[in-house]
Amino acid sequence: GAGVSQSPSNKVTEKGKDVELRCDPISGHTALYWYRQSLGQGLEFLIYFQGNSAPDKSGLPSDRFSAERTGGSVSTLTIQRTQQEDSAVYLCASSSRGDGSVETQYFGPGTRLLVL
């Protein structure tokens, strides 16, 4: 079946603009994750959604970052007033459940964000 998809694949924006990144998880997966991959920082967890539970936002680096998941499926990560340090690859992953075992997370290809 189809894997995790993300759009856009690349995004160039100017400092101070807002951006929205989209993630379509694998159909039927109840858990969805956002990670950020920066040069020199490795992969950092940002936010985790599980079903209808309140999301775990503990990894969001500032209040300029927010995410939502509509209808338990598609998720949008929004970065407001972008800064140059926000330049990174934003990876989305989904798994079949995350409420009692550690299921494999399947990753999308990522959105490469460049803030000028």
Added chain:
Amino acid sequence: AQSVTQLGSHVSVSEGALVLLRCNYSSSVPPYLFWYVQYPNQGLQLLLKYTSAATLVKGINGFEAEFKKSETSFHLTKPSAHMSDAAEYFCAVGNTGFQKLVFGTGTRLLVSP
């Protein structure tokens, strides 16, 4: 808190040589351990996963890893490197009460002819 240490940001091998990528973890509870591979401009692909069923885990593309609790290690090996193995490899740890994965900083594998 959980953490992962990958020794060596770059590892170079010749085609046909043994591949050994090192991963050590820290976890206060029984861990789940993962190895992912990332090819250029692509997302992460799961190579293998340890969930306590067996200490030696076989994955895709001829890779395997052995969980050694006494050494808190989960090193990735492949008997004979192929040019197509050149990529970045990430070790990650999670557990049942900690769904988000904690990743190591990655090891870039270079394979020369």
